[in-house]
Amino acid sequence: MAIQLTHFSAALVFALVASIVFGITHRDTARDMFRYGLYCFVMFVGGVIVAGWAMWLVRR
């Protein structure tokens, strides 16, 4: 069994998992863990979108 993910969906999966682990391991309270995990997720996905647009501009 093999699965095919697009580049963007692979980036979303990566961002989700990394954010969960970063949130749990880098903060002490449950509330802080959730907030930091959300922050990491937004930064990962935002970084992907910004990098995508930057590459689009370079390609033009």
Added chain:
Amino acid sequence: MANSTSARINPNPAAKSAPASSMLAVLAPAVGWFIPGAGHLIQRRWIRGLLLLVSISSLFVLGLLMQGHIYKANGGDILDILGFVGDLGAGGLYIATLAMNAGQGAIAFAIADYGTKFMIVAGLLNFIAVADAYHIAIGKKQ
């Protein structure tokens, strides 16, 4: 009276818990390395442990299903050795993958390359989880 009785039975409770704590400081990282999240689970951090188990295992298995490549110790190339170190972090998942002879294909297309990176990152994230389990065991973190 009750206090003096309990003091006679257990004169220094901290002295008894110290060896248990130091044993946990060794056991939690070891178990956490072998099974992602287990270092938290044996310290009764149920939700954290389950989240780590599901997240890290999912990333590793997804990488395998994307036909990612798993690195072995005798890679030779420095990048292969770094890949091996990353993969090794996944502990039992890495050993089981090697035992099943899976993840041996060449990285022939982009998705397989993403899968390879997924497995390496799963191992690296597990190293962070292991360090966190150790910090909980020594009381540095709740």
